[in-house]
Structure formats: structure tokens, C-alpha cells
Amino acid sequence: MKLIQSRDNAYYKQLKRLAESGRERKKRGRTLLDGLHLAQAWEAQRGPLSDLVVAESALSGGEIADWLAGRDCTVIGDALMRELGIVDTPSGLLAVVDTPQPAVAPDPDADAVLLDGVQDPGNLGSLLRSAAAAGVGQVLLSAGCAAAWSPKVLRAGQGAHFVLSIHEDRDLADFMDVYRGTTLATTLERATSLYAAQWAGPLAWVFGAEGRGVSPALIERAGLRIRIPMPGAVESLNVGAAAAVCLFEMVRRRLT
Amino acid sequence: MKLIQSRDNAYYKQLKRLAESGRERKKRGRTLLDGLHLAQAWEAQRGPLSDLVVAESALSGGEIADWLAGRDCTVIGDALMRELGIVDTPSGLLAVVDTPQPAVAPDPDADAVLLDGVQDPGNLGSLLRSAAAAGVGQVLLSAGCAAAWSPKVLRAGQGAHFVLSIHEDRDLADFMDVYRGTTLATTLERATSLYAAQWAGPLAWVFGAEGRGVSPALIERAGLRIRIPMPGAVESLNVGAAAAVCLFEMVRRRLT
Numbered sequence: 001m002k003l004i005q006s007r008d009n010a011y012y013k014q015l016k017r018l019a020e021s022g023r024e025r026k027k028r029g030r031t032l033l034d035g036l037h038l039a040q041a042w043e044a045q046r047g048p049l050s051d052l053v054v055a056e057s058a059l060s061g062g063e064i065a066d067w068l069a070g071r072d073c074t075v076i077g078d079a080l081m082r083e084l085g086i087v088d089t090p091s092g093l094l095a096v097v098d099t100p101q102p103a104v105a106p107d108p109d110a111d112a113v114l115l116d117g118v119q120d121p122g123n124l125g126s127l128l129r130s131a132a133a134a135g136v137g138q139v140l141l142s143a144g145c146a147a148a149w150s151p152k153v154l155r156a157g158q159g160a161h162f163v164l165s166i167h168e169d170r171d172l173a174d175f176m177d178v179y180r181g182t183t184l185a186t187t188l189e190r191a192t193s194l195y196a197a198q199w200a201g202p203l204a205w206v207f208g209a210e211g212r213g214v215s216p217a218l219i220e221r222a223g224l225r226i227r228i229p230m231p232g233a234v235e236s237l238n239v240g241a242a243a244a245v246c247l248f249e250m251v252r253r254r255l256t
Numbered sequence: 257m258k259l260i261q262s263r264d265n266a267y268y269k270q271l272k273r274l275a276e277s278g279r280e281r282k283k284r285g286r287t288l289l290d291g292l293h294l295a296q297a298w299e300a301q302r303g304p305l306s307d308l309v310v311a312e313s314a315l316s317g318g319e320i321a322d323w324l325a326g327r328d329c330t331v332i333g334d335a336l337m338r339e340l341g342i343v344d345t346p347s348g349l350l351a352v353v354d355t356p357q358p359a360v361a362p363d364p365d366a367d368a369v370l371l372d373g374v375q376d377p378g379n380l381g382s383l384l385r386s387a388a389a390a391g392v393g394q395v396l397l398s399a400g401c402a403a404a405w406s407p408k409v410l411r412a413g414q415g416a417h418f419v420l421s422i423h424e425d426r427d428l429a430d431f432m433d434v435y436r437g438t439t440l441a442t443t444l445e446r447a448t449s450l451y452a453a454q455w456a457g458p459l460a461w462v463f464g465a466e467g468r469g470v471s472p473a474l475i476e477r478a479g480l481r482i483r484i485p486m487p488g489a490v491e492s493l494n495v496g497a498a499a500a501v502c503l504f505e506m507v508r509r510r511l512t
Contacts, residue, residue: 231510
């Protein structure tokens with residue numbers, strides 16, 4: 001166990017670069033997990049963590065201290081931990097990990113979620129969580145999406161990342177062209193109600209950016225254009241909410 | 257039209273206090289709408305806006321400039337607008353409004369959404385949007401929720417606020433006790449599948465805080481305990497996603 005109190009420490013400076021810069025995370029192939037829940041979820045799926053960082057005050061007792069007992073870790077001052085600014089409310093525990101790469105290519109015969117330009121980290125994390133909970137195993141992201149493995153998206157994903165194949169920077173149109181199940185895009189125009197649409201076999205759901213929705217080129221390619229009926233006074237949903245409604249309508253039909 | 261270039265201007269200082277402090281917004285009974293979409297949604301539901309603030313650069317052309325033509329407004333320098341720090345990406349247009357108060361008391365005979373300690377502004381805004389889209393007219397918030405009329409929650413709500421009766425700082429248990437329809441709480445224990453549960457008449461859905469879920473006292477009071485079946489490798493959803501799944505299962509049954 002080593003203690004770092006100085007901003008000028010080389011290891012701390014490296015942490016800070018990883019915390020602040022998506023480019024640095026990409027270059028190093030590393031990212032940061034914040035919090036005990038993510039650390040435990042990682043170990044359950046991916047094996048032991050070796051590079052742990054803890055805030056001094058979190059060592060004095062509580063669940064992080066209990067979990068760390070017998071493990072090697074780097075201790076940093078509370079102020080230094082706050083200054084990393086990774087998430088709004090840092091937990092006191094960080095793990096530095098190699099950013100996982102998908103072990104296999106996208107599978108054109110399996111369920112998939114395709115995300116077209118989803119930029120809000122909270123929405124992206126929630127979408128990954130919904131996909132994993134619904135039993136979808138692969139998610140493809142267009143180049144315009146937020147970085148899936150950023151600390152904020154990891155936090156919002158609550159461990160969903162570790163059970164998914166996440167394919168970033170993908171050409172979604174190319175995947176739709178080779179997909180052997182049904183592709184579905186959510187849109188308000190010329191669309192079938194989610195509850196009336198007929199489908200069978202593997203499904204690839206396309207969800208679009210907040211605001212502008214799914215790109216016209218992808219809507220054109222979709223086998224089914226789907227709208228969620230909204231009886232209320234507003235006619236749009238947050239993309240994470242809309243995706244959850246669609247994915248769990250798939251779950252409902254498969255269960256019943 | 258008046259132009260403000262100085263941080264020391266009294267009107268700007270007032271704006272900054274409103275932007276930064278929930279207490280100030282409460283004391284003044286005023287809040288801030290960011291962006292053209294919210295401004296238009298307000299006017300569609302609540303009548304003309306009178307107190308408009310625009311960033312200098314947004315006046316030089318574009319949809320904000322078009323919409324402002326012929327209206328009185330206060331112009332502030334772009335740096336001053338950024339320094340208000342209301343949302344991560346300010347649109348360039350602000351409206352100062354009186355925070356609406358619900359015109360009527362909570363209705364124990366109508367559909368309702370009850371939020372127990374939902375603190376994330378993005379989640380809260382998304383929940384309000386889902387309620388409004390599903391046709392639920394009233395939302396009750398416990399004291400532990402984020403302030404519904406904060407600029408961040410307004411932005412995430414995308415106008416849903418203006419079509420809802422929003423009752424803040426409520427004792428949810430009291431409302432559940434007098435509610436004349438069915439109350440439903442989402443929980444993982446001793447719960448019926450959302451897709452197998454039987455219900456009729458008005459529904460009051462209780463959704464809980466991120467992390468700890470619905471309080472035990474409210475779960476005990478609920479007429480139905482509901483769980484969303486999750487066939488995947490993770491067994492939890494973001495609260496906004498879970499609420500959307502439940503509310504649109506209600507919509508689906510009523511439509512079909």
C-alpha cells in the first residue's frame with residue numbers, strides 16, 4: 001500500500017489524464033471504474049482487479065474498507081480524489097482497468113441494439129443496462145455516440161458493460177445490410193404501433209440521438225418502422241425510456 | 257431591448273442567483289427555462305413569456321433570432337450567458353418564469369405517478385416526460401426528490417412539466433392511504449410479474465430512488481408489488497427506464 005499526497009506524483013498525474021481525457025483513455029487502452037458496485041461487477045465477470053485506488057477517508061471504515069482488506073492498493077488524499085472529477089459524487093474507490101475489446105465480431109444472427117449518435121452519458125449507460133437486462137448480448141454504436149467506456153457511462157451502466165459485447169465506431173448501415181433477423185427503427189412517421197407490429201426471430205433495434213432521432217438512411221433500411229403510441233399530451237420520450245419500452249415489449253412477447 | 261455586458265449589473269446578478277441556487281428560486285417563486293423548445297412549449301400551454309434573455313451571438317441569425325423578432329428581450333454577452341452555468345450546453349435563450357403551482361389538490365381517483373427520493377435531474381425529467389406521454393396527469397414527489405422545477409430537470413422534461421400537475425414535498429404514504437384506485441410499487445421481492453399482474457381502474461405507480469428503490473413503508477402500503485421480468489444477465493434497470501416499461505404496459509393494455 002502506498003500513499004500519494006502530491007499532485008506532482010507521476011502515478012497521480014497519469015490517473016488525472018485518464019480521468020479527464022477520452023483521447024488519453026483511448027491511447028492507453030485503459031479506463032477507470034468508480035465505486036464498489038462496479039468493482040464487484042467487474043470481478044464477477046472479468047476476474048481480479050489489480051490496480052486499485054482509494055481515498056484516504058474511505059479506508060477508515062465502511063464497505064470499501066472491508067472489501068479492500070488484504071488487497072494491495074494506492075491511497076490518495078481525499079482532495080486529490082475529488083480533483084480527479086470523474087463523476088459528480090466520487091465513491092472513494094477507483095479501479096484502473098484495460099478497456100475490454102469485444103471478443104467476437106458483431107453477430108448478424110443474434111439480437112442487437114444499434115445506437116445512432118446517442119451522446120448523453122447517462123442515457124447511454126441506461127440504454128446498455130436495459131439491453132443487458134432484456135437479454136440482448138451485443139450493442140453497436142455509431143461514431144457519433146459518447147465513448148461507451150468513459151467513467152460516466154460506466155457508472156450509469158452499473159455493470160451492464162461487463163456482460164455485453166460493445167462494438168464502438170461501427171457503420172450501422174453496413175450491419176443492417178447483413179443482418180439476418182428483423183431490423184426495427186423507432187420513428188414517428190409512416191410507422192406501425194409497437195403493440196400491433198408483427199415480428200419473429202432475432203431483432204436488431206435502432207435507437208437514435210436525443211433530439212434528431214434515427215438518421216433517415218437507417219430508417220429507410222429498417223425492416224419495420226415502429227412508433228410507441230402515446231395517449232398523453234406530449235409525444236416524445238427520452239431515448240433511454242423509449243428503448244426500454246421497446247426492448248421489454250420484446251421480452252413480454254417472448255415470455256407470454 | 258437592453259444590453260448587459262457587466263457581471264455587476266443588478267439584473268444579471270439576480271439571474272445568476274436564480275441559476276445557481278435552488279433556495280433562491282424557491283424564495284422568489286421563479287425559475288429559468290433554457291432553450292427555444294421549452295419556451296415554445298411554455299407558450300403553447302401557459303401563455304406569453306415576458307421575461308426573455310438572449311446571448312448576443314444568438315441574435316445574429318438562426319431560429320432563436322427568428323422567434324425573437326418583434327419581442328422585447330434582454331441581451332447579455334456570450335461569456336455572461338456561459339457563466340450562468342445553467343445546463344452543460346446553454347442554448348443562448350433563457351426565459352424567467354413564475355414557478356407554476358398545481359391548480360388543484362392531488363386527485364385520489366385519477367392515474368398518478370409517485371416518486372420516492374428520485375434525485376438525479378436527468379432521471380426526474382425523463383420520468384415526468386414518460387408520465388405525460390403515457391397520459392398520466394399528476395405526479396407527486398417525496399421531500400427527498402430533486403426540485404422538479406430546476407433548470408436541469410426542466411431541460412430533461414422537454415415541456416412535460418407544463419402539461420402535468422406536479423405536487424412536490426408530499427407525503428406519499430398519506431396519498432396512498434386515500435387513493436381510490438390501485439397502488440403499485442416496483443420491487444424485486446414478493447412481487448408479481450408486470451406481465452401477469454391483474455389491475456383495473458385508476459393506477460398510482462410508485463417508483464423509488466436510484467440504488468435503494470422504493471421505501472419499505474411504501475412497498476408495504478402498495479396494493480400490488482410489481483417486478484419487471486429480466487431474462488438477461490443483469491437484474492436492474494435505471495429508474496427512468498423501469499418507469500417507462502411499467503407506464504407503457506398500462507398504455508398497451510388500455511389500447512388493446
